[in-house]
Amino acid sequence: MKFSIKKEILLENLNNVSKAVSSKNVIPVLGGIRFNLTKDGLYLTATNNEIDIESFIETKLIDKVEELGSIVIQGKYLIEIVRKLPNGIINIEVVDGLKIILYTANSTFNLNGIDSSEFPNLKIEKSTNPIVLSNKNLRNIINQTIFATSTQESRPILTGINFKIEKDIMECVATDSYRLSKKIIKLDNTVDNIINIVIPSKNIGELIKVLEDNDDKVNIHIFSNKILFEFENILFQSRLLNGNFPDTSRLIPSEFKFTIKANLNELYEVIDRASLLTSEKDKNVIKFETNGNILTISSNTPEIGKVEEKLAISKDNSENIKIAFSSKYMMDALRTITSTNVVILLNSDITPIIINNEDDDTLVELLLPIKTY
Amino acid sequence: MKFSIKKEILLENLNNVSKAVSSKNVIPVLGGIRFNLTKDGLYLTATNNEIDIESFIETKLIDKVEELGSIVIQGKYLIEIVRKLPNGIINIEVVDGLKIILYTANSTFNLNGIDSSEFPNLKIEKSTNPIVLSNKNLRNIINQTIFATSTQESRPILTGINFKIEKDIMECVATDSYRLSKKIIKLDNTVDNIINIVIPSKNIGELIKVLEDNDDKVNIHIFSNKILFEFENILFQSRLLNGNFPDTSRLIPSEFKFTIKANLNELYEVIDRASLLTSEKDKNVIKFETNGNILTISSNTPEIGKVEEKLAISKDNSENIKIAFSSKYMMDALRTITSTNVVILLNSDITPIIINNEDDDTLVELLLPIKTY
Incomplete structure (x- = not known):
């Protein structure tokens, strides 16, 4: 393998794959990036067995391009080297089978490579009828649900986001069993069979870091045990x-x-x-208590102190209500709301609290109350 | 104690003293800020026994101002509360001796106070003939020396910066015994006796965070066991x-x-x-080797790889030299240099390396070479 490439182009693509470079040193090849230079171009690939x-x-x-070929290069050092080289042309060459020479006019780096036959066979496949979403839409869905996934390994299924698709309706749900976040999207295309999958939240969290916030399209290929996001020049x-x-649904x-x-x-x-x-x-x-059109929010932790806050609200019922919940969970839910006013729906102090956008019912935030007596 | 004050003013002054609020919970009063409201104004004070x-x-x-008095308030919560309140007037009142009520139009916080008699007696004193420096000058001196102090507690005296003043010349030195950084300043005023003190680097590191980067003056009051920096409305x-x-000096x-x-x-x-x-x-x-007017910098770590970099230099001696040193220490030293070109002075591969500004000899960076053979 021997080729020359602009620093900026190489760096951008190394950054794309860096999220899949394993930082654990157990299996050295997973800390590497596979370079595969073919007549079509250069494929950079990384895997950590999760993504x-x-x-x-x-x-x-x-x-x-002077010679085609492939090799695995340790990702950690390579990305830092390319980042710190001045703008301009970088030459990369494999000599003696596994020695990599990376050089510019004034710098020469010798690195140890790993034979690309040791790199896992990833079987990256595309389906015939992918789902299509804009980058922006997909980012929003993830950001509006991911925080509600569980971090407890006791129920592993709750550590992911559920994507359920029936015809042209996609429902995305995350819950840690104390709160729930649900977003409904109408798709441009229709699927034949019902799709019901759960994507690990950690993996989808890495996806957002690579996905730009624009109107470009992502093709989503779903299989029984894996999912492929195809966008720009990237396969994730x-x-x-x-x-x-x-x-x-019954909650x-x-x-x-x-x-x-x-x-x-406010x-x-x-x-x-x-x-x-x-x-x-x-x-x-914290406690939430209405008195006519005044809402009082209060908390009391004897060793620290207590606080009472008042806020004007509008309410459709002349009765008053008193309910307690986790302030952190409520703040997480409120951060997904995009309308100027937020709608809070309640029945009693022991039934779920629903938080909605004012004029859009495709996003539902649910929060269980906490008994304080 | 009872008074009302603008949020911005209170917050700015709380931030000033926050660097001396202890985060360890061993002695509760050291986690507090003493409010002392006198007829002259409000004194906010914090101490962690170091500063x-x-x-x-x-x-x-x-x-x-409705009632003078004093009380100690837990710093951690207070600063967060004031920071998160909207701009406007904050009212603070002590009731029943040790209960603090902090309130605005819509928010009321009740906090537990500590009797100000429990707060340490700090004896903050001024001298008759302080040394005067500009904020900017003092910040530069600190930034150009502090990194060379030792982090090892085996020789505690090397964990500080030495300030030695004779007549109108101040010499500031830090060394961890592998490298040294020295800055010489000519003062506007003259001291009668020789001053020779060592300030803990951790403490002076906190000073930089409070000291603005401008031409205002700092009065420095030096005693045998303590030092006082007086600037703006702050005593540190x-x-x-x-x-x-x-x-x-002989090094x-x-x-x-x-x-x-x-x-x-470059x-x-x-x-x-x-x-x-x-x-x-x-x-x-790393290795540093001249060959005429070409400098080669190289490193070789077999398990990772090797690198060779070339750079054009000017040199006053036709002989060549080869020397090795810590790249981290050299980078620390180079970061203090302010001229376009840096001057490196050498005698042999086993004697100290000196790094200077091109046209200013008041800053001296010294670095010991490392034997690699």
Whole structure:
């Protein structure tokens, strides 16, 4: 393998695959990036057994191709070297089978390579009828649900985001069993069979880092045990979680006794301040109490102190309600809301709290109350 | 104690003293900020037994003073509360001796106070003949020396910066015994007796965070066991280290066989890249070798790889030299250089390396070579 390429182009593509470079040193080849220079161009590939990323550089973007071939280069050092080289042409050459020479006019790096036959066979496949979403849409879905996934390994299925697709409706749900976040999207295309998969949240969290926030399209290829996101010149594959995601549809009440509206930013700030004097061991619990059109948010942790905040709201019911919940979970939910006013739907102090956008019911945030007596 | 004050003013002064609020919970009162409201104004004070900071708010900057008095408030919660309150007036009132109520139009916080008699007696004193420096000058002196202090507690005196003043010349030295950084300043005023003190680097590191980067003046009051920095409305006091700082004057050679000049940024980048393939356990050693007007910087760590970098230099001696040193220490030294070209002075591969600004000999960086054979 021998070729010459502009630093900026190589660096951008190395950064794309870097999210799949393993930082654990157990299996050396997983800490590497496979370079595969073919007549079509250069394929850079990395895998950590959770996600596989391939970034492709077409031949026309490569300044000079002198010899095709492939090799695995340790990712950690390589990315730092390329990042710190001045802009300009970088030459990469394999000599004596496994020795890599990377050089510019004034710098010469000798690195040890690994034979590319040791690199895992990733089987990156495309389906015939992919789902198509814009980058921006996919990013929003992920950002609006990922925080509600569980971090506990006791129920592994809850550490992922559930994607359920029926015809042209896609429903994305995450829950840690104390709260739930659900987003519904109408797709441009229709699927024949019902799709019901769970993607590990850690893997999909890496996807957002590579996915730009624009209107470009992502093709999503779904298989029974893996999912492939195809965008720009990048293929991003993740394994899926095994098991059945719980049916959460019955958790969300269909009727509510109280519909409360508040200014989103004001409510967030009030809860943020009340949260200051709560403690994590008490689940950051705060109290929410209406008195006509005045909402009082309060917390009391004897060893620290207590706080009481007041806020004007609108309410459709002349009765009052008192309910307690985790301030952290409420703030997480409020951060997904995009309307000026937020809608809070309640029935009683022991039934789920629903948080919605004012004028859009495709996003549902659910939060269980905490009993404080 | 009862008063009302603008949020921005209170927050700025709380931030000033926050660097002396202890984060360890061993002695609760050290985690607090003492509020002392007198007829002159409000004194905010914090101490962690290493440094004491007092920030003063004159009465004319306080919106309403209703009752004088003093109390200690837990710093950690208080600063977060004030930071998160909206801009506007904050009212603070002590009730029942030790209960603090902090309130605005819509928020009420109840906090537990500590009797101010429990707060340490700090004895913050001024001398009659302080040394005067500009903020900017003092910041530069600290930044150009602090990195060379030792982090090892085996020789505690080397964990501080030595300030030696004779007449109107101040010499600041830091060394960890492998490298040394020295800055000489001509003062506007003259001291009668020789001053020779060592300030803990950790404490002076906190001073830089409070000291703005401008031409305002700092008055420095020096005592046998403590030092007081007086600037704006702030008093910043630090303890001194006990013991004699080693005499380092004979370490710096007065004559050199080689005077090498290189572009500062180019040399820094070349060493930065060569450093990538070094390892900390081998002291990040790199080799420096001249060949006429070409400098070769190289490193070789068999398990990672090797690198060779070339750079054009100017040199006053037709002989060549080969020397090895820590790339990290050299980069630390180069970061203090402010001229376009850096001057490197050498005698042999086993004598100290001196790094200077091109046209200013008040800053001296010294680095010991490493034997590699």
